[in-house]
Amino acid sequence: MSGREFFTTRTVVQALAGFRPARRTTLEEVPLDDALHRVPAADVAAAAPLPGFAKSTVDGFAVRAADTYGASEGLPSYLDLVGAVRMGVPPSVAVRPGGAVAMPTGGVLPDGADAVVMVEHTAETMPGTIEVTRPVAPLDGVVRADEDVAAGAPLVPGGRPLRAPDLGLLAAAGVTTVIVRARPRVAIVSTGDEVVPPSTGQLRPGQVRDATASALAGLVRDAGGEPTIAGIVPDDAGALETTLRKALQDSDLVVVSAGSSVGTRDETAGAVAALGEIWCHGLSIKPGKPTLLAECRSDSGDGIPLIGLPGNPLSALVVFRVIGVPLVWRLAGCSVPPPEPSVPACLTRDLPSAAGRLDVVQVSVRDGAATPIFGPSALLSVLTRADGCIVVPEPATGLPAGSQVQVMLYR
Amino acid sequence: MSGREFFTTRTVVQALAGFRPARRTTLEEVPLDDALHRVPAADVAAAAPLPGFAKSTVDGFAVRAADTYGASEGLPSYLDLVGAVRMGVPPSVAVRPGGAVAMPTGGVLPDGADAVVMVEHTAETMPGTIEVTRPVAPLDGVVRADEDVAAGAPLVPGGRPLRAPDLGLLAAAGVTTVIVRARPRVAIVSTGDEVVPPSTGQLRPGQVRDATASALAGLVRDAGGEPTIAGIVPDDAGALETTLRKALQDSDLVVVSAGSSVGTRDETAGAVAALGEIWCHGLSIKPGKPTLLAECRSDSGDGIPLIGLPGNPLSALVVFRVIGVPLVWRLAGCSVPPPEPSVPACLTRDLPSAAGRLDVVQVSVRDGAATPIFGPSALLSVLTRADGCIVVPEPATGLPAGSQVQVMLYR
The missing domain is CATH 2.40.340.10 (MoeA, C-terminal, domain IV)
Known part of the structure; x- marks a missing residue:
């Protein structure tokens, strides 16, 4: 964050590249079931290799590949069927030269075998003997014990929100809790003498219910954050400063949907200037020009980013999508937000x-x-x-x- | 759903068009704050017009448009400034011919005025008088009382998951709870003698931790459903039928990740056939061919869709994305799933x-x-x-x- 620069208009490209607060949320451990879209703080490494044993990828017969070389429909290899592997248990037999063991998909490759022939390329014409009609190479039909993930290798990368398939690989590796960044706490402050809570039944002419806060809360949730609707402040710089100061104490980001008239915009800037450094006041975006970006200080000295949004709800949402959503992800340690449709x-x-x-x-x-x-x-x-x-x-x-x-x- | 058709292979296009269970989840009322991505059961109509009063869209002066006709920089219209509108309260003055009232953006248009001149096109050269340097037409700078939403008009459509901006419009209209379809309850049953829970510390050769259930649970959540991991059943048709029968009682959809070997696939089909009608057994998709689609009956006679997935986790997830995700949305009353990135x-x-x-x-x-x-x-x-x-x-x-x-x- 650079020094004090008041009333500076910036482009969106400048803001995305330059307004990059250092703050990150704290770490917490969550069960795998609650980890969807959460951001691991660091790579999660495999404690042991996966699958952990050499396994068959087909239904067929475990063999020594060399015993099948040259096999064809016309001149099959004949092998002694010496047993069968059952799912979930270690093999009770080994494969010696000239031997074969029946294999289910996913079964453990017996000692001595180095390949699995698909059942489609075999025939069991005599009890206890199979014909192999096509040769296999070593490792055909087999996944090696560490072919999926080697011990110590990353299962999922740090800094990227966990996707549904990631949860599968973590489960397979026996990872049942993940250390992730806490959800960014985003305080949403609304301002305006005309703004009343959505629960207001009958409006007086001139009053409007607060639309922006509810919509912003939805965008915050979509970005993995935890919104707090911090209430509506009248157009009064003192009251706004008090509310903002309070919001800064237990938030990772403060968002103010400012009044839309000229005077209230200046009031917001004044209140924010008393709490930290304004990085820009005015963004080259339409709609959304009267945007303010700042880094404020909590009482404990933490730097807390603040976004002052235009009062118009549509403009506020446009700016928050462009500037706020990447910032919420960033606070959670995610450098590249997940793709949007x-x-x-x-x-x-x-x-x-x-x-x-x-x-x-x-x-x-x-x-x-x-x-x-x-x-x-x-x-x-x-x-x-x-x-x-x-x-x-x-x-x-x-x-x-x-x-x-x-x-x-x-x- | 058509009649009994065993072991019928279908294309994905046929499955998406033809496997369309009638079941829908029950209705429930949720607070607006919890309504993101939930599916309203029907259009939500506005009880009153929005914004509810004619308002200014700019900072400027409320006027009678006719008083500005012909105004220019060289020959401005001179109007008497007779007052100012304050945000959030009804105007205390009206605009008579030749008069003007100062307006903030969002202020209530006073009686007698039919347009608002932007402040940029005015000058206040003498106290109590403004010069208008550009003509305005009636309704310039004004939003009519029902221009945003008319009374009774839909605020959001039924059957489409609520987006963040929708929450804003609902809040503006004073809608603080929404009647939505309950989250589809999706039971996830895993099968296989070799499959053990993710929490298993040390594996025996041949055992694999259940990867599919955790990943499927994530996909179900992404589709707005509520997953229940219903446990792991050994390769035994009787045990599977018992578990499925139980899962059918309190689920809107049952998903079985079947064993991957030939024999266990048949066991799944046998267990499912005892509980309802198999719609297809085999899907023309790669990976994912050994997919089974069925409509089963709960004890109370409800038709509950069931998807039998291949045992291979990657195949299972591919099929669930293609077939299962649209089905979860459909159970919640959403005919077109929201866009994916x-x-x-x-x-x-x-x-x-x-x-x-x-x-x-x-x-x-x-x-x-x-x-x-x-x-x-x-x-x-x-x-x-x-x-x-x-x-x-x-x-x-x-x-x-x-x-x-x-x-x-x-x-």
């Missing part, structure tokens, strides 16, 4: 955009066509009519109708 | 595929190139090395290196 589509109309500014345009998507949803940004219903958004990058000056675009889909 | 990539090598069979190939993705991960399907580590998979559809006979493919990414 997207779909290629054909733009149905021209999209103007100013160079040097990132434009985020809400779109509906039908049959491969992306149609921008315009209208006053004050409309909340755009939020639910949009299937996703298109990002027009900073250098571009717009996209013509017919452009192939990638739509980031909401889920 | 995907990325376009260039295939680095030829992929052979048989026509009439859906091939699912695990790939790693680097810098826009998708590299297939081959090797024995018995390897669990493929699960964690893969960034996603490519689906080669049933009619295709393979893809040449250099093909543009869409990789379904794991998250």
Whole structure:
């Protein structure tokens, strides 16, 4: 974090590269069943090799490969069937030259054998004898004892959220708890004399229920964070500073959805400046210009990132997706957020955009066509009519109708 | 569901179109804070219009548009500033001809006004008078009282999982609880004499810890379901039937990861046949052919879908992603599952595929190139090395290196 720079406008690219607070959440141990999408603090290593024994990958017969060389339909190799391996228990017989042992898929390769012939390439024409009609090479039909994972090798990498299949490999290795970063605690502070809680039944003209906090809480959860709705503060710098100071004590990130009028924006900046260093005040993004990024200090001296969002709910959500979501992942030790759904589509109309500014345009998507949803940004219903958004990058000056675009889909 | 058809192989397209159990989960009411990704049973309608009052979308001055017609920099309209609207409270003044009232963004439009001039197009050169330098049309700078959502109009559609922005619109409308479908309860039964719980410390040669159940539980959670790990059953048709019968009583879907050898596959089919109707036994998918789909009956006569998965963990997960995940969403009343992440990539090598069979190939993705991960399907580590998979559809006979493919990414 650099020094004090007030009222500095930055691009989104600058903010993503430069606003990188050092804070990480604490470590905690969670059961495997609760570890989905949690971020391991470090590589999780295998205590023992996997599968741990040489096993058959097919139903067939364990053999010495050399005994099958030259075998064909016309001139099969004849081998003595000396026993059968049962699932889950060590073999009771070994394979000597000229011998074979019946194998289930997943069975332990008996001593002396170095390959398994698929049952389809054999025939049992006489009791106690099998014909092998195709040669096998050593290790055909076999997984070696450490072929899946060697002892000490990483099962899953640190810093990447655990996916469902990862849980399978960890379970196979006997890992039943994982040390992960705690979920980032994100305090969501709403401001505005006009803003009332969603539970308010009857509104007075001029009042609006707090839409942003609930939607932000959803985005925080999607990013693996734990949201706390810290309440609504009137347009008063003193009250805001008090609420922010309190939120800083037990949060990893503080998000303020600021008042949307000019005066309240300045109040937010004033309150934040008293609590830490403003990194930028103004972001080259549309919608979302009146964004503020800061690093504040808790009473114990910890650096806590703070995002001041525009008052308009749509703008606030756009900025939080672009700047806040990667930050929540980062606080949990994840350097590359997991992929979001997207779909290629054909733009149905021209999209103007100013160079040097990132434009985020809400779109509906039908049959491969992306149609921008315009209208006053004050409309909340755009939020639910949009299937996703298109990002027009900073250098571009717009996209013509017919452009192939990638739509980031909401889920 | 059609009648008894044993040992019938179906294509994936047939299974997705034809295996459509009628069962839906029960309804429950959840607080808005817990409603993310839950599926509303029906459209949620607005009780009152939103925003509920005509409001300003800019900082500026409420006026009668007609008073600004013809205004320009050179010949501004002069209007009497008769008051100011404060956020969150009804206006205390009205706008008469020739008058103007100062407006914050989001303020209530006073009686008599029909537009708001942006502050940028005005000047206050004398106390009590403003100059308007650009004309406005009626409704410029204004959102009408029901422009966002009309009373009775849907806020969010039924049958689509709630996204973070949806929670915002519901909060704005004062909706603090939502009636949703209960999370589908998915019982996961593992079978195999060789399979032991993940908590088993030391393995005997031949034993494997249950990898599939933990990974399936993760996929079930990702699909909005509630997994129950129902334990490990030895390869014994009687024991399996008993466990399945029990699981059917309090589940919306039963998933069996069957033994991988020929004999145990038949045992699973036998146990399932005693509990309901087998819809298909064999699916034209690679990996995953030994898949079984059935509709069983609970003791109370409810039809409960059952998926018999291959014993190989990788195959089991591939089939569950393709067949099971849409089914879990469907049980919750969601006809179109939410989008999964995907990325376009260039295939680095030829992929052979048989026509009439859906091939699912695990790939790693680097810098826009998708590299297939081959090797024995018995390897669990493929699960964690893969960034996603490519689906080669049933009619295709393979893809040449250099093909543009869409990789379904794991998250």
